[in-house]
Amino acid sequence: MLTRRRLAALASAAMLPATAVRAEERWPTKLLRVLVGSAPGSSVDAPVRAVCQRLSERFGVSIVVENKVGAAGTIAASEALRAPADGYTLLIGTNGELVNGEFLWRNSGRTFPYDPAKDFVPVALVQRGAGMLVVRPGLGVNSLAELVAKAKANPGKLTIGSGGVGSTVHLVAELFNREAGIDTLIVHYRGSPPTLMAIRSGDIDMMFATPFEIIDFVKQKDMIPLAVSHTQRIPMYPDVPTFAELGLPNVINLPFVTFCVRSGTPDHVVRTLNQAVIEEIAGGPGKPPLTSPGRESPPLTPEQLAAFITHERERWADIILKAKIAT
Incomplete structure (x- = not known):
């Protein structure tokens, strides 16, 4: 016969797995590292630091931005790959780390130190912009x-x-x-x-x-x-037409800055970071938007962002390989 005490004990035991899962899904609970392959104060570094400051306040954890300059971003990317796939080490990915570098190295006969398409998951766009x-x-x-x-x-x-x-x-x-x-x-x-x-x-x-x-x-x-070099005119220069309007629709260049994590990082981490970055960049009461003048920060999902970067890899691989550009 089950006593009242026994029933209470069984109920408590039944709740343990759910409680444990919820504890695991709390992210972040400790310091975050953000690896940037560009110099402090650069056009990549500055907007990233602005977003990280807001993310730190939002999550209640410290965020350390580390500039790992050199080798066109591969130093930062390689260090990010050595860290656990737990979402506590983030890489700032740009065209260099995620698109161009692999093909530039291939033309020089060198083996790129990682696979940009498989080793990293693009999570949240900071900004992108036309030239x-x-x-x-x-x-x-x-x-x-x-x-x-x-x-x-x-x-x-x-x-x-x-x-x-x-x-x-x-x-x-x-x-x-x-x-x-x-x-x-x-x-x-x-x-x-x-x-x-x-x-x-x-x-x-x-x-x-x-x-x-x-x-x-x-x-x-x-x-x-x-x-x-965009698909549409930009607000800063409303009278300047796009290349497409002038008969050259393929002349599009949208350099991007995005948060990335290692492949294998839990999906709830990816979703949490994506939503947080989008909301903090957009701003709100007492917080102005963070997008730099002449840039844009569309609220892309991780899947939409990955599709955009895949398309960029295809476009620029064609240019780099055919022109035999090497570094």
């Missing part, structure tokens, strides 16, 4: 059609700046040349600042730049914007 093709005023062109005509009349003579071999601006320059059927000379610099200086001084004729870094130059008429 703008700008020309120096002295070039004598005021539209994309005039630029293409001038380039075709002077093959190999016009110059376009790049922030380095294999960079996103290098690849979109190659894409533009191919789609427009022109031959411009790509000149490589060490990053965006010296490239901007080169176009202002007249050392190069054009470049792809991020919208927010050229806004003052455009206002001062030191640069002329011709087209946006």
Whole structure:
């Protein structure tokens, strides 16, 4: 015969598995590490730190952002892969870590240290944004059609700046040349600042730049914007058409910044982080949105984000492998 005490004991035992499961699903409960393959204060690092500050307040845990600079992000990615797949070590993935690097290494005959498509799960988008093709005023062109005509009349003579071999601006320059059927000379610099200086001084004729870094130059008429490498116009420059509007629909470049975890990380961690990042970026009462000017942060699910990155891998692999670009 079951006594009242015995029934209470059995009920308590029956509740233990459910209680244990709920305890396991509480994430995060301790410090989070966020590995960034870019320098402190960079266009990747800055927005990530802003989001991490809000996430720390939301979750009530410390978040340490660690900059592991070098080898185009593979140092940060390799360290993330050495950590347990428990969601407590996050990687900030960009085009370098998740798209371009693998194919650039392949062209140089080297084996990439990980499989971007299998080893990481993209979780939550921080931001992505288009570039703008700008020309120096002295070039004598005021539209994309005039630029293409001038380039075709002077093959190999016009110059376009790049922030380095294999960079996103290098690849979109190659894409533009191919789609427009022109031959411009790509000149490589060490990053965006010296490239901007080169176009202002007249050392190069054009470049792809991020919208927010050229806004003052455009206002001062030191640069002329011709087209946006997005599927739609951007609010900062509502009068600048897209390449698609001008007859080059494939000239799209949307460099991205996203939180990633190791494959095998529990699904509830992925869902929790995705929702948190989306909500904190969007802001709310007393918290302004975190998206940088000229950028966008659509609220993508992990599946939508993965599909976007897969599409980017296909597009840029075609450019990198056919142009035989190597680093």
